[in-house]
Amino acid sequence: MEGTKVLIGDDDPNVCEIIRLYFEKQNLHVLEARNGEEVLALMEREKPDVVLLDVMMPGKDGFEVCREIRQRWDVPIIMLTAKDDEVDRVLGLELGADDYVTKPFSPRELVARIKAIFRRMDRQAKAADDGRPHLVFPRLEIDGRRRVVLVDGKPVPLRPKEFDLLLFLASSPGTVFTRDELLEQVWGYDYFGDTRTVDAHVKKVRQALKAIQPPCIQTVWGVGYKFEVPGDGGMET
Template structure:
């Protein structure tokens, strides 16, 4: 079995060295970048399975690197940040990060986050059976096995966890789900990120739907979120 490849992007040589050591001991392949531009270049040439991305880097910061990668790929990204303000964490999630770790951190914690992300990821598309298992609504259709959402035959862009969240809400319509419930059901008991992760993913789904005038996920203030279908499932 091929080893998973991790791209570490951090301008702190000590951080890179420590993470690289622990990752290799845990049977990961590692490539390293010390600035934002190198991170983008290595992402394009080495095709990593996951990226550990520092926010504060010279040349191009982690936010910009994340946005650039998200233009073409859904590879998992864990942000490494010395900042602990809520704004910085949420901003990272909003632009496409899957999780974050605040410095100083234990390398074991980082490896635990990596393992948690891969446990939550769906099976690769090539091993999924394609069939007509779908949910059809007035203005969009969800193909479950293909993990696709289409509007008028056009495929919408959803990252893996966004699709998982949408599908869970679709399968449990007209029920108000709290953020804690959604974290438990969609992310799992081992998720160690911020509860606002749910808000960020809901926002991404809504933004993608909004371009097609779809309003399916509703906020119940002070409680959580509810999917209200307008077609048939």
């Protein structure tokens, strides 16, 4: 964590100052932007390690900036929301945010959430080094080691957590997992979000694999989700 470069996008100078003062005591390097355009400019120039985005920024709001960042960079994003609004949380997650924090919050909580994100990333990297399954289904191939998904032989881009969710479900075809089980297995014990996070990521995976119908991630109403490709149990290589 020490030396981590954190970009804060928030038009409230008081919020930025409180965060900056606490983060600097933790030996974190802080960059500040007051609007969406400044955030994107700093992304290009400074290549931060993590981004904190206020939803209600002037000009391009946090959602639009989150979308643009996801199109160009693979960096953890935490959304800062002014109210505990489910719509804001779900929209942010669907656009690719990794977590969200509701104002008012403490800088200490933000640091804890950043640490949790980096712990998850470390676990994922170690798991990849240990080897992951190579799963083959009709029209769909999931290479766990190279973290590549192919549909009809063509690569399909997925965010890291979307890939992890798909790989976990596909490794146990037909098995039904509750949302809490998926949070535990894919996100880890230290995840701060809620079960709507799973729904948002399932939606994104389905959109990415929309060429395959019916969807291979199926909803089991009242329970959770399962992976199933009709007529095939898959093959691990």
